[in-house]
Amino acid sequence: MTRRIRFITEYxxxxxxxxxxxxxxxxVQELLEKAVFETxxxxxxxxxSGRTDSGVHARAQVAHFDTEARMAxxxxxxxxxxxxxxxxxxxxxxxxxxGFHSRFSAKYKQYRYAVQTGPHARVFTRNNAxxxxxxxxxDKMQRAAEAVTGxxxxxxxxxxxxxxxxxxxxxxxxxxxxxxEMLYYNVAGNGFLYNMVRILVxxxxxxxxxxxxxxxxxxxxxxCDRNFAGATAPAKGLTLWRVRYADFDTEEILxxx
Amino acid sequence: MTRRIRFITEYxxxxxxxxxxxxxxxxVQELLEKAVFETxxxxxxxxxSGRTDSGVHARAQVAHFDTEARMAxxxxxxxxxxxxxxxxxxxxxxxxxxGFHSRFSAKYKQYRYAVQTGPHARVFTRNNAxxxxxxxxxDKMQRAAEAVTGxxxxxxxxxxxxxxxxxxxxxxxxxxxxxxEMLYYNVAGNGFLYNMVRILVxxxxxxxxxxxxxxxxxxxxxxCDRNFAGATAPAKGLTLWRVRYADFDTEEILxxx
Numbered sequence: 001m002t003r004r005i006r007f008i009t010e011y012x013x014x015x016x017x018x019x020x021x022x023x024x025x026x027x028v029q030e031l032l033e034k035a036v037f038e039t040x041x042x043x044x045x046x047x048x049s050g051r052t053d054s055g056v057h058a059r060a061q062v063a064h065f066d067t068e069a070r071m072a073x074x075x076x077x078x079x080x081x082x083x084x085x086x087x088x089x090x091x092x093x094x095x096x097x098x099g100f101h102s103r104f105s106a107k108y109k110q111y112r113y114a115v116q117t118g119p120h121a122r123v124f125t126r127n128n129a130x131x132x133x134x135x136x137x138x139d140k141m142q143r144a145a146e147a148v149t150g151x152x153x154x155x156x157x158x159x160x161x162x163x164x165x166x167x168x169x170x171x172x173x174x175x176x177x178x179x180x181e182m183l184y185y186n187v188a189g190n191g192f193l194y195n196m197v198r199i200l201v202x203x204x205x206x207x208x209x210x211x212x213x214x215x216x217x218x219x220x221x222x223x224c225d226r227n228f229a230g231a232t233a234p235a236k237g238l239t240l241w242r243v244r245y246a247d248f249d250t251e252e253i254l255x256x257x
Numbered sequence: 258m259t260r261r262i263r264f265i266t267e268y269x270x271x272x273x274x275x276x277x278x279x280x281x282x283x284x285v286q287e288l289l290e291k292a293v294f295e296t297x298x299x300x301x302x303x304x305x306s307g308r309t310d311s312g313v314h315a316r317a318q319v320a321h322f323d324t325e326a327r328m329a330x331x332x333x334x335x336x337x338x339x340x341x342x343x344x345x346x347x348x349x350x351x352x353x354x355x356g357f358h359s360r361f362s363a364k365y366k367q368y369r370y371a372v373q374t375g376p377h378a379r380v381f382t383r384n385n386a387x388x389x390x391x392x393x394x395x396d397k398m399q400r401a402a403e404a405v406t407g408x409x410x411x412x413x414x415x416x417x418x419x420x421x422x423x424x425x426x427x428x429x430x431x432x433x434x435x436x437x438e439m440l441y442y443n444v445a446g447n448g449f450l451y452n453m454v455r456i457l458v459x460x461x462x463x464x465x466x467x468x469x470x471x472x473x474x475x476x477x478x479x480x481c482d483r484n485f486a487g488a489t490a491p492a493k494g495l496t497l498w499r500v501r502y503a504d505f506d507t508e509e510i511l512x513x514x
Contacts, residue, residue: 010380059381077377086383118514120334123267124316126343128381181514257375257438 005076006064006100007093008250011057014127014236015087018054019061025054028088032063035083039076040069049102049243050109053195055235057128059112060091060250062243064102092253100245108172108244110188113201113237118181129182130237136183136208141176144207145185147217148174148200156220156229157200158193167193167224176204186241195232203230262333263321263357264350265507268314271384271493272344275311276318282311285345289320292340296333297326306359306366306500310452312492314385316369317348317507319500321359349510357502365429365501367445370458370494375438386439387494393440393465398433401464402442404474405431405457413477413486414457415450424450424481433461443498452489460487 009032017025032046048063071079076093084090099105114129116122121131148171155167173188185201203220206212212230220228242251266289274282289303305320328336333350341347356362371386373379378388405428412424430445442458460477463469469487477485499508 012380057381081377086378087380089377089380091377091379120338120346120348120514121343122348123269123344123346124314124385180512257377 004096006096012087058240110242113185115183134209141208159195201233206230261353263353269344315497367499370442391466398465416452458490463487
């Protein structure tokens, strides 16, 4: 009997070409598929809630695979971890209900982008935050972030080479938090275009540093023109933070681990 | 004119054989001395507040060196960082007052040991915390930690091969903190014997897991016998957290960066 197993995976993206297979390096998906094969003997596709780019991290990526194996569903987390490198972990696994699909069933995704301010790039955030020398005006960045909330055509915040019919997305949460010399941008929505979060962050950093006016985000949203937006912020500051479905929420599960 | 420059350095000990030169790998001190040489052209000794073992980290190690170079003292931090790898940073530098010595003038040193509990070793703490599968009784560990406070002969908590005349030390702070699935042991004193913090942690983990009774710490302190204490906890969980002198405190400086 084929069952669908869904799981939460955490990874440090530093050493990977991203979630999905690329010709030039190792993908997280590839190592998960290898771990499933070594566990069950089955060649299978591990389907994620979405791709993450090269260098992007995940605190809570959701994925699923189908299997004939009879192992108790919650034991897959342990079995896969014995076959994964230390920078990829499966934190939880269970049998998915009928019709569940990690990508198509996702209702809400949250990302966090970390910026480290201050004169020197710090050691313990070197792989997970962008170090920014410029003085940043936090209030301006916060007001710019507020303009992102709601339903918009985010075409201006998409990598130019991407082909995508529908570029309208709804953003539920868009705010900066300050903790000492760290700044965190938290953004949640029903979906994100390719590079969207990194271009939003790049634009807000331009606003914070005074290279662009506060209205730049609103203008780019209205004008639908990539040229209005700022540069794409580096991948290493970005982390897939949370994914929600009708019947479960990674945040709730992680809080009970 | 020779000046003494003192500085705060932060490092990830994962890739180093410790603070001090060893035959079999790269030491943090060695890379700092090389960076000073590349900056000033002078061969000099970089003297730290104390050695850290292979794999041990520092959030705030203090060190000094002597130089004839005329560079403004606060600029050394920037100059050294351009010559250091990303996992070693100099966060601050200034001219030391007459008679200052990073080791002999230190009044107070604080270490933190991080333990990650829960079923799976997590990705983002893999190099800086010990993952502990066992269920740990937090209250027992806290009570054991209290017994460490005060002036004691810590001979039982010293690596057996160490030769040391005076093994009496005063511990000012010894407590566990819980944050989600992380447990942090904070310990501060006027000095520490070789491996002392790691043996204290090893003993308290034995107590928390029920492998030793709560009285094990007090008995080892009274008996002065290494065999009463537990195993040496792995280096990677340990971080040199704070050093204080009569005229400055790393914590105060870091809070203003």
